[in-house]
Amino acid sequence: MTVQGKYGNRASLLLIYTGGTIGMKQDPVTQTLKPFNFSQILEEVPELSKFACRIDSISFNPIIDSSDIEPSVWEKLADEIGKNYDSYDGFVILHGTDTMAYSASVLSFMLENLTKPVIFTGSQLPIGVPRTDGKENLVSAIEIASSKDADGHACVPEVCICFGNKLYRGNRTCKVSSEEFNAFRSPNLPPLAEAGIVIRYNNSVIIKPSDWDAPLKIHHGLDTRVSILKIHPGITPQVVRNILCGPETRAVILETYGSGNAPSKPWFLEIVREAVAMGKVLVNVTQCLAGSVDMGIYANGRTLMDCGVSSGFDSTVESMLGKLFHLLSLGLPEEGFQELLCSSLRGEISK
Ligand code: ASP
Numbered sequence: 001m002t003v004q005g006k007y008g009n010r011a012s013l014l015l016i017y018t019g020g021t022i023g024m025k026q027d028p029v030t031q032t033l034k035p036f037n038f039s040q041i042l043e044e045v046p047e048l049s050k051f052a053c054r055i056d057s058i059s060f061n062p063i064i065d066s067s068d069i070e071p072s073v074w075e076k077l078a079d080e081i082g083k084n085y086d087s088y089d090g091f092v093i094l095h096g097t098d099t100m101a102y103s104a105s106v107l108s109f110m111l112e113n114l115t116k117p118v119i120f121t122g123s124q125l126p127i128g129v130p131r132t133d134g135k136e137n138l139v140s141a142i143e144i145a146s147s148k149d150a151d152g153h154a155c156v157p158e159v160c161i162c163f164g165n166k167l168y169r170g171n172r173t174c175k176v177s178s179e180e181f182n183a184f185r186s187p188n189l190p191p192l193a194e195a196g197i198v199i200r201y202n203n204s205v206i207i208k209p210s211d212w213d214a215p216l217k218i219h220h221g222l223d224t225r226v227s228i229l230k231i232h233p234g235i236t237p238q239v240v241r242n243i244l245c246g247p248e249t250r251a252v253i254l255e256t257y258g259s260g261n262a263p264s265k266p267w268f269l270e271i272v273r274e275a276v277a278m279g280k281v282l283v284n285v286t287q288c289l290a291g292s293v294d295m296g297i298y299a300n301g302r303t304l305m306d307c308g309v310s311s312g313f314d315s316t317v318e319s320m321l322g323k324l325f326h327l328l329s330l331g332l333p334e335e336g337f338q339e340l341l342c343s344s345l346r347g348e349i350s351k
Contacts, residue, residue: 011148013088016081022122025127071325092121104160109323110219119160225249237271254282254304260294285320
C-alpha cells in the first residue's frame, strides 16, 4: 500500500507491520481487540497523508503478539530491510511493546554499516481507540525516519525505539511499564531525540557512520544457545548447575546484584569455574535498572572476575542477549570473541 504525501515526494519510507497492540481496533459488537486490515491504515491515521514523503507499507503474515517473537521473525525483518534498502530512506517497524527492546537490540547487531534509520514503535493503547498513544508514536517515528541533515544524510542512522515523545537507541532500552504511555526507558544513555513542538536531536549521542557509502551488511544465523540466570537469595546449586553447565548452553548472562556481585559460597564459585572450564561464556550484567558492572569494587565481584566471568559493563540484559546471539554466530576464536564482547559494536555499552 502506498500513501503519497501531498507536499511532494522528498523522502520515502517503508512501514513494516509485525503486530502488537498498535494495529488493533475494538470490534464494535464484541468489544474485543482485533487486528485491523493494515491496508486501511490511512483511515485510522489520516495524518500520514500530510507528510512530505512517500510511505509504503507491508504487513507480516501472520501478524503476531510480540510475545511470540522468534529469531525467524528477526531474520525476516532484516531480510525485508535488506531487500528494500536501496529503495527507501528509512524504515519504521510497528511491533508489540512486550519484546520491542529485544528486537531492536538484536536488529542493531544484525545490521552492520547502517546509514538509514530503522525505527521501532508501537503503543500501549490500540490505534483505533480515542485516547491512543499509537498515532503520536507513529507520526513521530515517521517524521524522524524521514529527517535528513543539511548534507542529505539521515539524522539518525541507527536502530531506535520511538515511544512517548522520545527516541532511544534500541539496544539501550527496556520496557519499564505495562501501563504508562512512557513504557520505555534508556537508563544509561540520554535519548537520541525528543519530540516537543519541534524534534530536538541530541547530535552528541547519535552515532554517524564513518563511511556513508559502505554497503549494508546483514548478519544471519543467530546462535541462540544462550541462557539467563537471575541471581537471587535462596538460589540452589541444582538450578545454577542446570543453567550454567547445560550441554546445549554456549553462554550465560549472570544477572547479578548491584555493581556485579554474586554469592561467594564455595559451591557457587565451583560451578562457575566448572562452566568456564567447559568453555561456556559467562557475562556479568547487573539486575539494577541503571548503572554499570564493575567487578573491581567488592570482593564478591572480584572473585567472579577471577573465575573467568566477563563484564557486561552497562549493557541491558536485552542487549547482551542480542549481542551474544550475534557474536556466537560469527565462529570467532576465544580471544577475538572476548575482544568484541568487551567492545561497543553499536553503541550498546558506554566504552
Ligand atoms: N502483547 C502486546 C505485544 O507485545 C503488547 C503491546 O503491543 O503493547 O504484542
